[in-house]
Amino acid sequence: MGKGPRSDLEAATYPDRAPQYFYPPQPKPWFPWLVPTIFIVDVALFAYTMYVNDCPSTTGIDLCVFPSLGRFSFQPLSQNPLFGPSTTTLELMGALEWRLVVKKGEWWRLFSCIWLHAGAIHLIANMMSLLFIGVRLEQEFGFLKIGLLYVLSGFGGSLLSSLNLQSAMSVGASGALFGMLGAMLSELLTNWTIYSNKVPSNYIFFCKICEQFTHQG
Template identity: 80%
Template sequence: MGKSSPSDIESRTDNARAPQSFYPPMSKPWFPWLMPTFVIVNVAAFVYTMYINNCPATTGRHRCVFPSLGRFSFQPLSQNPLFGPSTKTLELMGGLEWILVVKEGEGWRLISCIWLHAGVIHLLTNMISLLFIGIRLEQEFGFLKVGLVYVISGFGGSLLSSLTLRSSISVGASGALFGMLGAMLSELITNWTIYANKVIGEGMRRRILFW
C-alpha cells in the first residue's frame, strides 16, 4: 500500500472535524419594509388626530397639557391620562363605537380604529411591540403574509371589542399585535426542533474548532 500524502491526511482530518448539519439551510430573509411603513402610518394618523383635536380651541388653552404645543397639545389628564385627544375627536376620526357600527351601519370603523391611538403612551407601547414582533416575522415570511395577519387580526380584535365594549370607544392596534404574537409563537413551536438542533449544532461546531 502506498503512503498517503500530507495533503490527503489534512483533507481527511478537515472532513472529520467538519460539523454535521442538524438543520436545513435557512432561506434568505426578506427585507422588512411593511412593518416600518405601518409604524409611520400609525404615527402620522396620531399627529393628524391631534391636529384635528385642537385642545386650546375646544377645551381652553389653560386646561391643556403642554399648551406650548399649540393645537397639538393634549387634553387634560382628567379626560385622557394617556396624553392624547378627546373621545369626541377619536369618534370623528373613525374610532370604534358599537352603536355606530350596528345602528348606523358604519362598518368601516372596524378597520379605521386599528390605525388610531388614544394617546402617546398607547402609541409608543404598540409601535415598539410592532417593530419587535413584526420585523422578525416579516423577515421570515415576507410582507404579504405578515400584512394579512396584521389586518385580519386587527379586524377580529375590532369585532371582539364591539361585542364587549359597547359603552366606550375602542381604538388601537392591540388586536393586530396579539394576532402577530400568536403567529410568532406558533412559528416558534412548529419549528422548535430546528431551533433546538441549530443551538446544538452551533455548540458542537465550537467544541470541534477548539478541539
C-alpha cells in the first residue's frame, strides 16, 4: 500500500539547532580595601618619620630642604637625595641592618623595614606601583591571598637584603612589590589573549628592575 503525499508540515525542513553550552557565571570581583589601606599606612608612616626626624632641630633650618615645612622638612640633598629623613632616623624607626638583626637579635626589623621609605621620591615610586598592581590583584584574588603575598614577599626581600647588603641599610616595599609583580606576570602569561594591560604591566616590571640599580629597598 503506497504512501500518500506528505503534508507541508511533514515536508518542511528545520535547521539544526546550535548546541547549547553552559557558561558558568563569572565570580564577582572582590572589593579592594587592603591595598588602599597599605597605601594610607605607608604614607602616614613616612609623615611620622619626617616628624620624628625634625630636620630644623637636628641639622639646622638653613640646611634643610623646604624649610617652610617646619619639622617635616627634608634633610640636605647631600645627605639624602631622595628628599627624606636621615639614616639615624630611619634606623630608629626600624630600618633593616644586618648588624642589628644578627648581633643584637632585632629580627623584627625584617618586617618593619617593609613599611618605611628612604624619601618622598622612593615613596611615590613604590606607591604608584602598589596601586597599579595591587588593586587589580586584590579584585581578582581577594585580600587574604594578596595580604599573605605582600607580607611573605616583603619578608623574603628583607632576608635577601640582609644577606647580600651586610654593610648597608635597607628600607622599602620593593620586595613585596616584586612578589606582586610576579603574581601579575604569571596571570598575564596564563591569560595572555584576554589580558588588556600587557604594555603597562611590562613597563612597571621594567621600571622596578631599573629601580634596583639606583637604590636598595
